[in-house]
Amino acid sequence: MGRPRSFDRDAALEEALLLFWARGYEQTSVADLTRELGISAPSLYAAFGDKRTLFEEAVARYEASPASVTTAGTAGGTPRQVLALMLDAASREYADDAHPRGCLVNSSPELAPARARNRAITAARLEEVSDPDAERDGDPDAETLAAFVHVVLVGLSSYARDGAGQERLRRVADLALRVVPT
Numbered sequence: 402m403g404r405p406r407s408f409d410r411d412a413a414l415e416e417a418l419l420l421f422w423a424r425g426y427e428q429t430s431v432a433d434l435t436r437e438l439g440i441s442a443p444s445l446y447a448a449f450g451d452k453r454t455l456f457e458e459a460v461a462r463y464e465a466s467p468a469s470v471t472t473a474g475t476a477g478g479t480p481r482q483v484l485a486l487m488l489d490a491a492s493r494e495y496a497d498d499a500h501p502r503g504c505l506v507n508s509s510p511e512l513a514p515a516r517a518r519n520r521a522i523t524a525a526r527l528e529e530v531s532d533p534d535a536e537r538d539g540d541p542d543a544e545t546l547a548a549f550v551h552v553v554l555v556g557l558s559s560y561a562r563d564g565a566g567q568e569r570l571r572r573v574a575d576l577a578l579r580v581v582p583t
Contacts, residue, residue: 488577
């Protein structure tokens with residue numbers, strides 16, 4: 402039987418999430434993690450397995466948090482409302498100084514599968530609320546709209562990381578929303 406942990410695993414996971422969010426996966430070393438979390442490398446490995454597993458757990462935690470804007474659109478009843486809710490959430494969350502700016506999922510090349518999953522979730526939601534005659538009327542299909550909003554979200558994330566505030570992000574989001582069919 403091993404010694405009990407001398408640290409709060411949940412709090413350590415939150416700290417790791419913030420570190421990965423601020424620096425990205427590749428730029429965050431095990432030494433950075435142990436220093437920030439205040440634990441030894443053996444304790445980190447015992448609690449989380451390895452850096453990759455810790456990163457994946459941190460990403461899962463992030464995706465379940467309010468900072469993940471993909472789920473913000475679930476309340477919308479039309480494609481435009483879905484996208485407006487997502488862009489509004491991004492404007493608030495990406496500029497929130499309570500955590501690193503921007504979006505964790507948009508900050509790391511390792512998260513391409515997560516971004517693809519988020520686009521699929523968005524496309525499915527848009528499909529649910531779309532008018533079946535929309536494509537016939539020349540409006541973009543759900544997959545194209547999902548790709549569009551996620552491209553805008555990546556841009557908003559980068560802009561927030563570069564220092565743009567909520568009001569600036571909101572103006573860009575409003576401009577992007579103008580091209581979405583009503």
